[in-house]
Amino acid sequence: MEEIRPLDPRSALVRAEFAIARAEVASHAANRVAADQWAALSETLREAREHPRLFVGPSVRGSEREISEFAERSAAADLAIRLNVSEQAVRNRAHQADTLRHRTPTIWARFHEGDVSVANAATAARLAGSLPGDAPEALAAFDERLADAARNLTPGAFRSKARAVREQVHSLSLSNRHAHAAEQRGVWVDADLDGMAYLTAYLPAFAARQAMARLDHFAAVLAERPELAERPELAERPEESRTLAQLRADVAADLLGGVTASPTGVGVSVAVTVPVLTLLGRSEEPALLEGYGPIDAATARRIAGHAPSFTRILTHPVNGTVLNVDRTSYRVPADLKRWLGVRDGGCVFPGCGRSARRCDLDHTVAWASGGTTAVDNLAHLCRHHHRLKHEGKWSLERDTNGRLAWKSPTGRVRNADPPPF
Structure with missing residues (x-):
């Protein structure tokens, strides 16, 4: 029988110290890589602004500034499909790089060297960006007083410290700042798991x-x-x-x-797609709540029991495909529009989360070029991506299996995201 030797505490200590050193080196490297990515995003968007015809076609009309801004949005979409992030994330990171580089150069330098975490760099950019640009003394004081803290404090402690410093150096009164901030108030919903969601109000x-x-x-x-x-x-x-x-x-x-109609009698409509066997109580297959996803069968049956009306969509009993024929008019009929909203869920540009209700229905092959008003030639595009398709040197094609593929101004080909459910 092999003898079991006790663990040498000195060897364990060496291994632990080595692992700690690896973690520290990896952390610094990750910070440097993030800073480099932010800088690259900023530089790409700058090229788009300065040379807009790289990203937009000749059909774009408007002032030089409008064309430049549209080119920047097209470039952000190109970056988004390459990095598998949202367009807003691209623009946010580029803006953070610009803010840190021009408003807090010391923090930016330390971030680029790997000494400042991504979380602290993002906090510094957000708060420095909220300071008036015509107050260089305040920006210099903010940078100087937080440079060491950004390197040494945890994200939570740094947020508290940075907020306090911002308040101390801000040149505008709190009353004026509150009036401006109140203009940004809003309400939004974030989906969570198991049929739940967060409803958030900024007030x-x-x-x-x-x-x-x-x-x-x-x-x-x-x-x-x-x-x-x-x-x-x-x-x-x-x-x-x-x-x-x-x-x-x-x-x-x-x-x-809980109230389905306002005092003025205006109703509120929320779409729920319920399998017929679930509705009849013969199946527990989840239903689909518009803008959210699967909800449990019991909730779906309760909602359906109080629904004032139903929209029937005829499907093949075996393969589930919609039994729909080609249309001969440009205008999309209401029943077809309802089905397409269920099928697409929202804008078909990769990563876009805008709901179908807030999108245009686009003919993939233009009506003027022989495209038909049919299921296999229609797709939802939000106004921004609809415009990118027609004016931003982007193209959208559908293969024989119905899959959509986008091609960016720089030649990147990316399939549209599949329906999530």
């Missing part, structure tokens, strides 16, 4: 606190007296079993989404 702080206080009040009332709830099924329950967090969420959902 003035006082309005947000008021809204939260009201949710707290209603949640506390329901926790103590469930019979006051507007939902009848809760009135029959002797005790409220939901947590305060769940009650706040349910109150918010009831206030914002």
